Amino acid sequence: MLVSEGRQPCESVKHWVHRTLRHALMTGRFQPGEPVTINGLAEMLAVSAMPVREALQYLVADGALELLDNRRVRVPEMVPEKFDEILAARIALETVAAERALPQMDFLRLARLQHLDSLVDAAYDAGDIERGIVANFDFHRCIYEVHSSGVLLPMIESLWLRLGPFMRHAAENHWQSYKVDRHAEALDAIRDRNAEALKTAITADIQDGIGHLGRAQFLDTAARTF
Structure with a gap:
């Protein structure tokens, strides 16, 4: 509804x-x-x-x-080839946006990110997939908007928009199989002012987050056709 x-x-x-x-x-x-x-x-x-x-x-x-x-x-259907392309585009754009943001990240922004990460965990622990998706997007947006709000962030959000329906469907079916918290690694990288570690954490978050959930969903769908 x-x-x-x-x-x-x-x-x-x-x-x-x-x-x-x-x-x-x-x-x-x-x-x-x-x-x-x-x-x-x-x-x-x-x-x-x-x-x-x-x-x-x-x-x-x-x-x-x-x-x-x-x-x-x-709403478009999602297929593996399109899914892989969107994930590759997310990684390319979001790692650039994160690297651009890092020099201007202050302790207030870090505290906000820690709060948003706690909201992600609380939402998924409560089984509220939609609230978890919103908090996850807010976490990423809170990083990128620091220095990339004019061009990169709208492009990134257009990719989130294309993934949203499939992400929700995949998360509802497979969230319990995903336990790795890459946000913690991103927060550590921000504290350490380590751009390479932040880019690695963002990449892993995308690949091990929606990437993992999406692949599991595609495998489920394929299994029903065997």
Whole structure:
């Protein structure tokens, strides 16, 4: 079920609808392959069709949704080749963003990161996958926004947007098999001002986090076809 994000003071309906749908996709409130309709979303959000139509156009352009031949819109399915490409792009962009941010990281930012990491752990310990996904994205964003908010961060968030539905599905099925906390290694690297260690930790977090969960999901799907 789509739960709307609170509309901010002075925020236009158009911007609010787009932000709400982006957040819903990023946190996996839509499933891979799920169709979406303008009228259905407009009814759920209690708005007219126009801002929904415009938001869907932006999300199709971002690759978060796909337009089918019959002009219907759906959440794209994830396939291994696309998954590997997105992960490679995440690693390339996020390690650069982390390295750029490191010289400007202060003790307040480090404390914020420690808090966000504790929220990730608490969410998954409670079985709240969506809250864990949100806190994980917030952890990474808290690093990258220090020195890469203008170009790199929007590019990174577009990759998170494409992964969101599949990530949620994979995490719900396989989270218990993933126990490695790479955030702790990233925090240690930030304390030590060690750029190479931070890049290694970010790479491992992506590969051993969503990479592990995604591969497990693909193996499950393949096993059902054998």
